[in-house]
Amino acid sequence: MSTPWAAWDHILKIDPDKPLVEGETFADVCQTGTDAIEIGGTLGMTEDKMQRVVDACAEYDVPLYQEPSNPSVVIDSPVLEGYLIPTVFNSTDPFWMVGAHKEWVRIEDGLDWDRTTTEAYIVMNPEASVAEYTEADCEQSAEDVGAFARVAEKMFGQEIVYVEYSGTFGDPEIVQAAADGLDDATLFYGGGIGDYDSAYEMGQHADVIVVGDLLHEEGCDAVRETVEGVTDAHAASTPN
Ligand SMILES: CC(C)=CCC/C(C)=C/CC/C(C)=C/CC/C(C)=C/COP(=O)(O)OP(=O)(O)O
Numbered sequence: 001m002s003t004p005w006a007a008w009d010h011i012l013k014i015d016p017d018k019p020l021v022e023g024e025t026f027a028d029v030c031q032t033g034t035d036a037i038e039i040g041g042t043l044g045m046t047e048d049k050m051q052r053v054v055d056a057c058a059e060y061d062v063p064l065y066q067e068p069s070n071p072s073v074v075i076d077s078p079v080l081e082g083y084l085i086p087t088v089f090n091s092t093d094p095f096w097m098v099g100a101h102k103e104w105v106r107i108e109d110g111l112d113w114d115r116t117t118t119e120a121y122i123v124m125n126p127e128a129s130v131a132e133y134t135e136a137d138c139e140q141s142a143e144d145v146g147a148f149a150r151v152a153e154k155m156f157g158q159e160i161v162y163v164e165y166s167g168t169f170g171d172p173e174i175v176q177a178a179a180d181g182l183d184d185a186t187l188f189y190g191g192g193i194g195d196y197d198s199a200y201e202m203g204q205h206a207d208v209i210v211v212g213d214l215l216h217e218e219g220c221d222a223v224r225e226t227v228e229g230v231t232d233a234h235a236a237s238t239p240n
């Protein structure tokens with residue numbers, strides 16, 4: 001797989017288990033200015049729900065990626081640009097690091113490796129479903145997170161490191177520690193981004209910000225503001 005995310009600033013994560021804001025359509029969702037759409041969530045995932053979102057977004061230009069939370073919800077669709085497969089570095093259960101992946105590969109024939117890449121998650125909000133689901137140890141200092149990020153890149157060859165605060169705005173110092181741990185990998189940050197300022201702030205530390213709940217709670221105009229926030233943060237920090 002090539003590394004298109006190296007050029008991204010913003011990902012919109014659609015949770016197929018949650019409705020859009022009343023009156024909005026997937027056409028609106030695909031025109032928020034985001035660089036890519038990830039389709040996934042932790043709870044209530046089914047192939048059908050995934051497929052419905054993929055179909056609804058298929059005709060627009062924004063690249064679509066599936067982010068499955070378990071092997072049984074992966075859908076085979078030519079419309080998908082690729083599959084971003086989490087591996088949770090701070091899970092206390094190896095199933096969420098490598099076990100689910102082994103099961104997937106054992107069961108499925110002919111996976112499309114060119115369209116498949118992993119995201120090295122560091123799950124930091126103990127209240128999030130994803131933390132509970134993967135039994136993540138969220139007691140990680142900035143030094144720990146920096147070391148996880150470095151291990152992910154240097155020892156496990158990960159192209160994407162994802163600091164995940166799903167549902168709450170994280171600690172910018174921790175996100176910066178992850179950034180400092182990386183040379184080449186792309187740093188995703190997700191969690192609690194709700195407006196221009198929060199997008200700008202995390203945009204100063206992460207390569208890509210991921211916006212999820214805001215789409216389902218506030219809608220497309222609010223998402224568009226976060227695209228502006230991170231774009232401005234990156235423009236301000238890029239030397240000419
Ligand atoms: C091997 C395959 C194909 C799948 C397994 C992939 C793994 C390890 C998944 C672990 C769980 C995970 C990191 C899922 C990614 C999606 C995610 C973090 C969604 C956000 O979840 P929450 O916001 O906590 O949940 P809800 O919004 O559903 O409550």
Ligand SMILES: O=P(O)(O)OC[C@@H](O)CO
Binds near residue numbers: 189210
């Ligand atoms: O839903 P929010 O809090 O925006 O988090 C985004 C994403 O990181 C969730 O996996």
Ligand SMILES: [Mg+2]
Binds near residue numbers: 166167212213
């Ligand atoms: Mg969520």
